[in-house]
Amino acid sequence: MPTHSRHSPPPHGADLSIRGVGHRYGRGREPALLDIDLEVAPGDVVALVGRSGSGKSTLLHILAGLIRPSAGAVFVGGERVSGPSPSRVVMFQEPSLLPWMSVAQNVGLGLAFAGRGAEARARVADLLSLVALENLADRNVQDLSGGQQQRVALARSLAVEPALLMLDEPFSALDAFTRAALQRDVRAIARRLGTTLVLVTHDIAEAALMADRAIVLASGPGRIAADLALDLPEARALGDPAVAAAIARIRRSFEAVAAGERAAPLPAPVPRPLAGLARAH
Ligand code: ADP
Ligand code: MG
Numbered sequence: 001m002p003t004h005s006r007h008s009p010p011p012h013g014a015d016l017s018i019r020g021v022g023h024r025y026g027r028g029r030e031p032a033l034l035d036i037d038l039e040v041a042p043g044d045v046v047a048l049v050g051r052s053g054s055g056k057s058t059l060l061h062i063l064a065g066l067i068r069p070s071a072g073a074v075f076v077g078g079e080r081v082s083g084p085s086p087s088r089v090v091m092f093q094e095p096s097l098l099p100w101m102s103v104a105q106n107v108g109l110g111l112a113f114a115g116r117g118a119e120a121r122a123r124v125a126d127l128l129s130l131v132a133l134e135n136l137a138d139r140n141v142q143d144l145s146g147g148q149q150q151r152v153a154l155a156r157s158l159a160v161e162p163a164l165l166m167l168d169e170p171f172s173a174l175d176a177f178t179r180a181a182l183q184r185d186v187r188a189i190a191r192r193l194g195t196t197l198v199l200v201t202h203d204i205a206e207a208a209l210m211a212d213r214a215i216v217l218a219s220g221p222g223r224i225a226a227d228l229a230l231d232l233p234e235a236r237a238l239g240d241p242a243v244a245a246a247i248a249r250i251r252r253s254f255e256a257v258a259a260g261e262r263a264a265p266l267p268a269p270v271p272r273p274l275a276g277l278a279r280a281h
Contacts, residue, residue, distance in 0.1 A: 013196030014077030014087075014163035016040040016063070021072035022221075023058055031221040032058045036072070038215065038224065043194040045187060047207035047214045049250060051258070055222025056200040060166050063198065064090045076164050086114035089162040091170045095153035097141045104128065104137040106152050110159040120159075127155040130189055147178030154186060158193065165190065167199045171206070183209045184236075191234065204254060208246040209236050216250065218257045225260075226253040 021036040033055040040046050048056050061067040063074055065083045074081040076088060089110075097106045107127050108120035128134045131151040136144065141152060150170060157165060167186070171179040187210045190197045201207055207214045208230060216226040230246050237243065 012161065012163075012194035013042045013044075013165075013190075015042045016164060016196060016198070017075040018059075018063070019072050019075070021059070021062060021069045021074060023055070023062065023067065024070045025058075031070075033062075033069070034221040034223045036222075036224060038227075040196060040198070040213075042196055043191070044213065045190060045197040045199065045211045047199045047201055047211035048217060049201060049204060049207045049214050049254065050217030050222065051219055052202060053222075054217040054219035056202075056217060057168055058222065060090060060168050060198065060200050063164065063166060064088050066090075086110075086160045087163045088166070089157040089160065089164075090166045090168060091150075091153055091157055092168050093170055093173050095146075095149045097149055097152055097156075099140075099142050101141065102137065103133060103139050103141055103144070103152050106141055107155045107159060110156040114160045116160070123159060124155075127159055130158065131155045131185070145178070147174050147182060150174065150182060151185075154182075154189070158189065158195070161193070162195060164196045164198065167197070169201055169203075172203070179206075180209075180238075186210065188234070204247055204250045205238060207250055208232070208243050209238070214246075214250045214253075216253045216257055218261060220261065225257045228253060 018036050018038040021033060022031055023033040024031045036059060048059065050056050058067065062069045063081065065081045065085060065088065098109065104124045107124050108117070111117055111120045111123065124137070125134065128137055131154050133148065133151050133155065136148065141149060144152065171182050174182065183206060199207070199210055212230055214228045214230060215224055216228070217223065218225040228249060232242055232246055
C-alpha cells in the first residue's frame with residue numbers, strides 16, 4: 001500500500017488512480033501499454049522507471065489528459081481525466097519558456113493561462129523564492145543557465161498549485177551538479193506543498209533520490225513489473241548506505257525485467273500451454 005513518509009505534510013495534492021489502462025497507437029500495432037493499475041496517495045512521490053520505449057511518456061501523457069487511452073481510465077482526486085487541465089501539469093526536459101519575457105513574467109504565465117493572471121503580482125515573488133531565483137526576477141530567461149531555466153519552469157508549474165505534477169526526464173540535459181541540486185529541491189518543494197508527483201526516469205539513482213515508490217516498467221508491451229516502497233529519509237545523498245541499498249534493489253528488479261525480456265523471444269516456438277504460462281508474467 002502507498003504510505004506517506006514519516007514527516008508527511010498535510011496533503012494538498014490529489015490521489016491518483018490508474019485503472020486497467022492500455023494504449024495502442026493505431027490498429028495492428030503492438031500495444032505501448034497493457035493493463036496498468038496503480039494507486040498513488042495524495043502527496044506521494046512516485047518514480048516510473050523503465051527502458052526507453054517502455055511506455056513511460058505515453059503513460060504520463062495519458063495522466064495529463066493529452067492522450068486518451070485505448071482501454072481503462074485515470075482518476076485524479078476522484079475525477080475522471082478526459083482532457084488537459086491546469087490542475088495536472090507536465091514538465092519536460094525542454095523547459096519551453098518564452099524567450100522574450102523576464103523570469104517573473106514566465107512564472108506568471110502559468111497563472112495567466114489558468115485564467116488567474118490577477119494573482120500573479122502577489123504570488124510570483126514567493127514562487128521565485130521557493131525555487132531560489134528571487135534575485136533573478138527581472139532577468140531575461142535567455143540569460144539563464146539550463147538549470148535556472150528548469151527552476152523557472154518549475155515555479156511556473158507550481159504557480160497553479162497543481163493537484164498532480166508530472167516530470168518527464170526533466171533533468172537529463174543538465175550537468176551532474178545542477179541535476180543533483182534540482183533532484184533534491186524538487187522533492188523538498190513537492191513535499192512542502194504536498195503536491196502529488198509522478199516522475200518518469202530511466203535513471204535508477206534519480207528514482208532513489210526523489211521517490212517514495214519506484215514502479216519498474218517492462219517493455220513490449222509496457223506494463224508494471226514491480227512496485228517498490230523505498231522508505232528512505234527526507235535527507236538523501238548518493239553516498240548514503242540506505243540510498244545505495246535502494247538503488248541496488250531497483251537495479252535488481254530492473255535486471256530481472258531485462259532478463260525476462262531477453263528470455264522471451266517474440267516468435268516463441270513453444271507448445272501452446274507453455275506459451276500461455278510464459279506470457280502470464
Ligand atoms: P518511453 O517514454 O518509455 O521511452 P514511449 O511512451 O515514448 O516510451 O513509447 C512507448 C512505445 O510507443 C514505443 O514503442 C514508441 O515507439 C511508441 N510510440 C510513442 N509515441 C508514439 C506515437 N506518437 N506514435 C506511434 N507510436 C508511438
Ligand atoms: Mg519518454
